[in-house]
Amino acid sequence: MVKVKVNDIEVDAGPKDNCILAARKAGVEIPHYCWHESLSVVASCRMCLVEVGETKPDGTIAMGPKLVPGCQTPIKDGTVIRTDSPKVKAAQQMTLELLLLNHPLDCSICDQAGECYLQDYTYKYGKAHSRLDEPKLQRMDKYHIGDQIALFTDRCVMCTRCVRFTREISGTAELQVVARGSHEEIDVFPEEPCNNKLAGNVVDLCPVGALCSKDFLYKKRVWWLKQAESVCTGCSTGCSISIDQNENKVYRLRPRPNPEAQGHFMCDEGRFGFKYIHDERRLSTPRLSVALASGIESQRKTTSANFAPDLNFADLWPTALTKARQKIQDAIKADPSSFVAVFSPFMTVEEAYLLAKFIKGIHDKARLVLGPVPSVGVDDKYPKGPKGESPADGNVKFTIRAEKCPNRLGVEAVLKHFEGSVVRIESIAQRPNAHAWYIVGGYTSGWVTEAIDKAIGTPSLLIVQDIFPSPLSERADIVLASGSFAERDGTYVNHAGLAQSASAAVRAPGEARADGRILMELAGRTGLFNAMALRKEIGAAIPELSVLGSGDLGDQGVRLVRFAKQATAAAT
Amino acid sequence: MSNKKTKTVKWGEEPKLGMLDALYLPAIVSGLATAVRHAVSGKPTTRQYPEVEPEIPPNYRGVHRLNRDEQGRVKCVACYMCQTACPANCIEIIAAPAPKEDPHWTDRDKYPATFTIDELRCIYCGMCEEACPVDAIELTSVYDLTGLTRKEMIFDKEKLLSVFDETVKTGKDPVRTNRGTLGPASEEAPSGRQGPPPPGRGKHG
Ligand code: SF4
Ligand code: SF4
Ligand code: SF4
Numbered sequence: 045m046v047k048v049k050v051n052d053i054e055v056d057a058g059p060k061d062n063c064i065l066a067a068r069k070a071g072v073e074i075p076h077y078c079w080h081e082s083l084s085v086v087a088s089c090r091m092c093l094v095e096v097g098e099t100k101p102d103g104t105i106a107m108g109p110k111l112v113p114g115c116q117t118p119i120k121d122g123t124v125i126r127t128d129s130p131k132v133k134a135a136q137q138m139t140l141e142l143l144l145l146n147h148p149l150d151c152s153i154c155d156q157a158g159e160c161y162l163q164d165y166t167y168k169y170g171k172a173h174s175r176l177d178e179p180k181l182q183r184m185d186k187y188h189i190g191d192q193i194a195l196f197t198d199r200c201v202m203c204t205r206c207v208r209f210t211r212e213i214s215g216t217a218e219l220q221v222v223a224r225g226s227h228e229e230i231d232v233f234p235e236e237p238c239n240n241k242l243a244g245n246v247v248d249l250c251p252v253g254a255l256c257s258k259d260f261l262y263k264k265r266v267w268w269l270k271q272a273e274s275v276c277t278g279c280s281t282g283c284s285i286s287i288d289q290n291e292n293k294v295y296r297l298r299p300r301p302n303p304e305a306q307g308h309f310m311c312d313e314g315r316f317g318f319k320y321i322h323d324e325r326r327l328s329t330p331r332l333s334v335a336l337a338s339g340i341e342s343q344r345k346t347t348s349a350n351f352a353p354d355l356n357f358a359d360l361w362p363t364a365l366t367k368a369r370q371k372i373q374d375a376i377k378a379d380p381s382s383f384v385a386v387f388s389p390f391m392t393v394e395e396a397y398l399l400a401k402f403i404k405g406i407h408d409k410a411r412l413v414l415g416p417v418p419s420v421g422v423d424d425k426y427p428k429g430p431k432g433e434s435p436a437d438g439n440v441k442f443t444i445r446a447e448k449c450p451n452r453l454g455v456e457a458v459l460k461h462f463e464g465s466v467v468r469i470e471s472i473a474q475r476p477n478a479h480a481w482y483i484v485g486g487y488t489s490g491w492v493t494e495a496i497d498k499a500i501g502t503p504s505l506l507i508v509q510d511i512f513p514s515p516l517s518e519r520a521d522i523v524l525a526s527g528s529f530a531e532r533d534g535t536y537v538n539h540a541g542l543a544q545s546a547s548a549a550v551r552a553p554g555e556a557r558a559d560g561r562i563l564m565e566l567a568g569r570t571g572l573f574n575a576m577a578l579r580k581e582i583g584a585a586i587p588e589l590s591v592l593g594s595g596d597l598g599d600q601g602v603r604l605v606r607f608a609k610q611a612t613a614a615a616t
Numbered sequence: 617m618s619n620k621k622t623k624t625v626k627w628g629e630e631p632k633l634g635m636l637d638a639l640y641l642p643a644i645v646s647g648l649a650t651a652v653r654h655a656v657s658g659k660p661t662t663r664q665y666p667e668v669e670p671e672i673p674p675n676y677r678g679v680h681r682l683n684r685d686e687q688g689r690v691k692c693v694a695c696y697m698c699q700t701a702c703p704a705n706c707i708e709i710i711a712a713p714a715p716k717e718d719p720h721w722t723d724r725d726k727y728p729a730t731f732t733i734d735e736l737r738c739i740y741c742g743m744c745e746e747a748c749p750v751d752a753i754e755l756t757s758v759y760d761l762t763g764l765t766r767k768e769m770i771f772d773k774e775k776l777l778s779v780f781d782e783t784v785k786t787g788k789d790p791v792r793t794n795r796g797t798l799g800p801a802s803e804e805a806p807s808g809r810q811g812p813p814p815p816g817r818g819k820h821g
């Protein structure tokens with residue numbers, strides 16, 4: 045720890061902090077554009093100029109004669125930082141006036157407006173007018189930068205964050221600065237657009253509205269978006285994200301910095317891959333097969349041959365869930381070992397716990413198995429080398445994992461506790477010996493392979509809880525329309541045993557319900573689904589998941605004990 | 617912050633009624649006198665609407681219009697400022713990238729694909745007009761707004777542009793922004809009133 049003084053506030057800063065970080069710890073903002081925590085320091089924008097001095101042994105303070113860039117200046121014991129002197133304020137005003145010299149100031153049509161650091165800093169540190177009399181330089185917009193990226197060239201402040209990202213984090217180096225002086229521009233080589241799998245991050249990195257996401261362009265003003273803190277379910281890295289939503293529609297996902305999970309970034313597959321949650325084909329009502337629904341009066345028109353017409357109730361759920369509970373209980377009591385519940389690695393820990401406890405509570409011999417764990421290729425590590433090769437082990441800055449689901453470890457922990465071991469559905473597919481199935485899906489796309497389809501066949505009881513129609517849901521006795529990741533509260537455990545909490549951003553479409561709510565009612569529990577309360581219960585019940593016992597996992601999540609031990613062992 | 621207590625609320629005293637006022641008779645008599653005076657004067661004050669239309673002052677806040685720019689395109693750039701400012705939540709815009717392939721639109725980036733105002737929900741406060749950075753939306757002095765259904769009263773972009781065409785034709789331009797050109801209030805302040813000189817320019821050069 046290093047003792048520094050920022051505007052007369054004493055703080056303990058880290059020995060490797062620069063002035064910006066030290067000031068942040070004191071609650072003082074030093075405006076900055078080019079510096080970013082996970083990129084190299086270039087000190088080129090001059091927005092962060094501050095006065096820095098040191099405390100002499102006799103206690104007097106000697107301030108440096110010049111302003112220095114806070115991003116590049118290290119600190120030591122007794123460093124004194126001033127961000128509020130007239131000299132600093134004058135420098136900030138001048139820097140902003142120069143940055144805005146050729147800036148078009150078209151905030152009214154700029155997608156960044158509302159979260160733009162030029163706007164914020166100009167408001168806080170700048171001044172209201174420019175002394176430029178000449179016409180502003182105008183430049184062509186570049187829609188060719190990438191499939192997902194457009195560059196509004198004249199809004200760029202030349203911080204080169206985007207360039208450094210492609211060099212240092214993705215390692216693909218598509219972006220560079222061309223020309224010099226006030227004609228400097230960001231560009232790509234002809235025919236070599238910036239389409240790497242992390243490319244979307246440059247849009248977040250850009251402190252102004254120069255790089256914009258084509259996917260989000262002009263779709264929504266950012267001040268109408270409401271954020272929910274969640275976890276990306278695209279792969280087992282489990283990037284911390286924020287889901288930006290308005291009027292029940294998700295507009296974009298953005299990474300939330302979390303050094304424990306992934307750092308500052310996320311991959312494009314996760315970033316743009318959420319569209320399926322608004323797919324038209326999603327299951328939106330619970331359904332009962334004709335046989336089960338007989339005797340229940342129905343008036344609405346039907347759409348599918350197998351299913352009874354939608355019933356003439358405001359809410360079909362109570363009927364569907366009561367029937368499901370009763371059928372499950374009957375089936376298990378008739379022959380416990382031929383009842384199989386299939387858990388999906390897309391379930392949260394809470395959901396897995398609710399279902400497992402319910403099933404095992406009826407009879408201990410009922411079987412719990414883990415559904416297919418989707419996996420594509422091998423782990424994709426960044427930064428790439430010049431020939432596209434993966435980095436050496438110590439230099440990895442971002443990994444897109446092959447395992448394309450968020451919570452295999454969490455669900456496995458629950459299964460191990462209730463079943464003793466983790467049985468994969470593939471291993472029993474040959475001879476399942478089952479007559480009754482409860483199947484949980486929630487996968488991002490079709491997951492029912494031919495083998496699984498055949499293994500399940502046409503049993504005497506088939507209950508499917510899923511978000512998309514599948515061959516199974518078509519012939520199921522009961523279909524429970526469930527929620528996607530954006531509709532769920534709960535906990536995911538990533539590849540490294542980090543348990544993170546996610547919160548729901550939107551409501552499920554139509555009459556579909558988030559899985560937690562379905563399972564609460566199915567299990568006959570009273571009260572509403574409350575992830576926090578359930579985490580406390582799980583922490584007490586399952587030793588491997590004891591860290592969940594605190595209920596609140598914080599912004600960054602907590603590591604399971606087993607993995608925390610590994611991490612400390614690796615560190616020492 | 618001062619913690620000195622300041623008096624913010626003033627309590628008024630009810631005026632005391634005299635003997636005469638308490639009788640109410642003088643007030644009744646003076647009221648009757650007014651009625652009789654009007655009845656016998658022979659000067660009708662009733663307005664013969666709709667045969668005779670009233671003179672509406674040009675700063676009246678009536679039906680909206682969407683202005684056109686010099687090339688006849690909708691002037692609005694779909695910034696959503698009006699929708700954000702509107703206290704009645706009655707404006708709804710869907711923005712889209714300008715049709716760049718059309719040579720007519722090459723200099724524009726964003727435009728409103730749809731623009732609707734619910735004229736029934738609107739409270740005619742004029743906040744939208746105030747908020748618009750390009751003076752694209754204005755309230756006109758058109759006041760006789762009628763329709764047979766609620767849906768009819770939800771004005772879309774074409775309707776709002778036609779209000780512009782209509783008001784330009786009849787010379788009923790609002791005074792505030794002068795057919796889309798900025799009024800004197802928006803002009804740059806004379807240089808003497810630009811506020812204090814930028815710091816760092818004093819005797820240090
Ligand atoms: S980059 Fe910022 S300041 Fe520039 S136009 Fe966009 S919102 Fe306005
Ligand atoms: S495009 Fe954005 S991130 Fe890249 S240099 Fe310009 S301002 Fe910086
Ligand atoms: S006049 Fe007021 S209420 Fe009506 S649209 Fe404009 S801002 Fe909204």
Ligand code: SF4
Nearest residue numbers: 692693695696698748
């Ligand atoms: S404020 Fe003006 S430019 Fe912006 S959306 Fe409304 S009418 Fe269009």
Ligand code: FES
Nearest residue numbers: 078087089090115
């Ligand atoms: S942030 Fe320090 S110079 Fe840019």
